[in-house]
Amino acid sequence: MRAFIFIALTLSLAACREDAQTPRATLDVGELLSAPADPRFERALEPRELEFPRDHGPHASFQTEWWYFTGNLADDEGREFSYQLTFFRRALGVLPPPGTSPWNARDVFMAHFAVGDIARERFVAFERFERGALGLAGAETTPWRVWTRDWSAAGDLEHGPVRLAASDGEVELSLTLHPAAAGSADIVLHGERGLSRKGAHAGNASYYYSIPTLLTEGTLRLGGRALRVRGASWFDREWSTSALEAGQVGWDWFALRFDDGSALMLYLMRREDGTRDTASSGTFVESDGSVHALRLDDFAVDVRARRRMERSGTDYPARWSVRVPRFELECEIDALLPESELALAVRYWEGPVRATAKRGARESSARGFVELTGY
């Protein structure tokens, strides 16, 4: 659920600022919120039969989609790290442009790559933009692959392995992901069989599924040292055409993997007036694999602490209490790396969290990610 970010795909090449000698790209987020989608694009109107591996690949008839990997890792000494590698596709038009230059592109890709070093409170984030032309960026179904310049994710999402590779300067990540269960990965469809509503209007919705647990290992190079890391990743996949509805200003997204094998995804759509949009929802996955859709009245999220970013001065929540009475679930969620703000073309907070949870009388803990936009 990251509608905010795809907006970033519409870049603005702004006139130079005094400090920057060259024309720089900046983003005009506000303008795009209201950008109406071309009616010829397909919309997510009703549930449809999702099919894999077909739906891992691109959906050109929709305007926007993304492939989202976030993970909690640790090295051999138990030092904790986090990573995020995401790819967005946005179509500039329904039809490919008519020109004769190979640079003409129908789609534009954006990718974000972030690494957090929790013990040292270090967080770095990078971005790439590229047009879907000349093999510079793209998404393919068979074999499954999505890439933006030299950053890529490729492999078999259901049976493994999936390989992720991204680097920028001194920071380099190379990971191999496998399904948690032997055989094939558990694909969790959100909302109504994968149709996830984002607003009151029909079509303001997306197709949305996740793979909550992908066992992860590989190397992380940070500051000249290569570290062997292992852990677990969460894969999110969503495609749509709709934009945000009027009045919606952003959202908070939670993804938690509990050590008893259960998982929780929540998203809270925030409105201008400070209320939560009724389209906010979530999914609870029991350790036996059973999936339960949650509506806004099924859960409660209270912010317990906030944190002001050193760099941007933006104030983000940093601690939450979450209750899901239907499953007797109560948990306290803490940001592990409060400075996990991606100050990129679009600014948002996306970072690792840990949670202590009580399920009835049983206690457990969790690792996961939170995303905060529109602050």
Next chain:
Amino acid sequence: MISILARASLRYLRRHPAQLVLAVVGVALGVAVVVGIETAAASTARAFRLSTRALSGSATHVVRGDARGVPDALYVELALDPLAPKSAPVVQRSLALIAPAPRTLDLLGVDPFAERPFRASSVSSGAFDGAALVRSAGAWLAGPTARELGLEVGDELAFSIGSETRRLVLAGVIEPQGESARAALADVVLTDIATAQELLGVEGRLSRIDLALADDAPTRAAQLERVRAKLPPTCVLEPASSRAEAVESMTRAFELNLRALGFLALLVGVFLVYNTMTFAVVQRRSLWGTLRAVGATRGEVFRTVCSEALAIGCAGTACGIGLGWLLAHALLGLVTQTINDLYYVVSVRELVLTPMVLAEALALGLGATLIGALFPALDAMRTTPRATLDRAAPESRLRSNTGRLALAGAGLCALALALLRASGTSLALGFAALFLLLLSSALAVPLSTTLGCRALAPLFGLVGGNLGRIAARGVTSHLARSSVAIAALSIALSATAGMGILVDSFRGTVVRWLGTALAADVYVSSPSSFSNRDSAVLAPELVQRMLSAEGVSEASLFRDIELDLADGSRVFASAVDLRPRSRSAYTLLEGDSARVWSRFDGQPTLLVSEALARKRGLGVGDELQVRTAQGPRAFEVLGVFRDYSSDQGWALVSRSTWVAASGEDRVSALGLFLEEQRDVDATVAALRARLASGETARVRSKRELENASLEVFDRTFAVTRVLRLLAGVVALLGVIGALLAIELERERELGVLRALGLSPAGLRAVVLGQSGAIGLLAGAFALPLGVATALVLILVINARSFGWTLEVEIAPRVLAETFALALVSAFVAGLYPALRMARLSPAAALRGE
């Protein structure tokens, strides 16, 4: 409390405002010319640097290709390699805008997604949408440019590409924030890279790839290695600054020439100051005597005179800087026009008075004033109370020294000549020698004036009787004053005469050269963005249509190219397929014609222009390593030909060789030979009629092309004309000042004449006759000096700056003009003193006796 000396100074200056104003104006004009020229030239260079830097951004290196550019595939390979440096593709070319108004614009096709790093920032009013840039297939202009052209979003721009008209819609307007952005985006058409490729018809090709290498040395080295390993033989990797430096260095000689002209104006200004200060000191001899008698020390007197000069210098410099600033605006158009005609396209939006120029102006203005005041100050210091009654002391001192001064002048002249000989190819030393030569002539002026007046006196006597003789002798009896005026006027005149002769010789040489160089009857070319060089090509179909036109018997084919040399530098060249008649158009300075042409076609050989030969030290038998599609190849120099079309020089290679080396077979110009008895103008009209609508090829007869070339030539020298004029104005002021000084000093003498019965009209005649004598002498000295200046300019300065052989052509017209100018300016300068003296009351004038 102000000292008595200072009060005496102030009182004097207050009572002689005309002197004061003249001196200030003299310094101001000299400084203004220097500031004006420097500012115009520096602003142009700065605009060029800013826009190159801003347009190349943070790029540290660039990959360039051969004539066809860099293949897209190389960029893709670099972009996908994590170990390669950050890169951005660029398609850039100067474009001829034909509608809504003719103008040269710089097309810049970029990939907004590769223009990194992207930063979040508040979107300014002028922001535009990068995705829209990709999507719109349109053009984006900076606000000022769009407004100048009267364009609004949605309007159409028509460009002449090769021989066709192509259009783009104005998709957006960027309001650049800050000066560097304004400089960068002035006259730039920004498009997506796909749009640029399609507009130019270069799909799959880039002009260059910008690279931003890492800062740390090991990574940088590894990245360079990585890029080199991927480079096809047609591409080179070079530092981003090298191209800009090469382009900038082209105009260095041009700027130095302008600067030298500015100094010349200042030199005349120095004479003016010297003259004023001398006069101011001499007029107050009795005052100095009195002051010394009441106890003022020599040092105090010296300091007083110097302070006066400093005050004049400060006022003059301040005015001069302001005036220069205005002058810069006027000169800017001329300077940029010349640079656009000859070197590169630059659009200057902002004039900048740099601290450098300010410092130079201060140093020159104050320095010149102090130098001008030094001798008068020493003179005042040496004044003894007794000497105050002796008005003629400085005159007699000078008169007894004329021989020695002339001898010193001869010595200086010898030094100047030795410097000319010894300075090798140094342009700056060449100018230094020229200035020495002018100064040496100034030293010879007192003696020459004395001799000249002796010769003139009988002549004047013949015309004006006693009055005539009085007028002529007046010049020698005030030798100190009149020789300064004569020196100033003759130096200024000889400089203008020298420039005139240079331009005449140059123009004459070019006219003769054009006569032989343009062998064909009709020329077809694509409209050029640069007047002197054109990278555009003609559509093959158009070429066929022209070649098969009625009346055309045969044609020479030309393609303007750039040869990439193994050392990374480039040489302009023309790939030609010449008919025998076109061959004879190339006058060989080196190399045997029969041998040259027998080995030219289809072989790795070339001919180089005189300028190129000189610039690169090339001669027959030398080799140039040229990068071709098949790798580097040695091209042998067969000969050197005479050429005046480019001061950068260029080479001639055979078309068949070029096609084999590059795979490029397009044509940028045709030289058509018509059948016997064909009417050229009628055929030109018929050929023009064969152009399809939207085709913009230029069809010109030999004569039209000649005229167009001379037009560019004349535009180039427009700056020179303006500067000649300015030097003339400064000289005129000098003469007025000197005459005024002489006449004021002669007040008593003239008063005696009046008392003896000379009518006011007679007095006017004496004064005018005297200034006429000064003009006559200055004119007479200016002629040989002008010729000498011209010879130095043509044989030394021009040769060192541009490497051209010019045939010296001394038109009597230039000499007559110079002489006439001398007389006229002397006459004009004499008018005011004449009128003033005529009103003189004998009683008042004699009261001092």
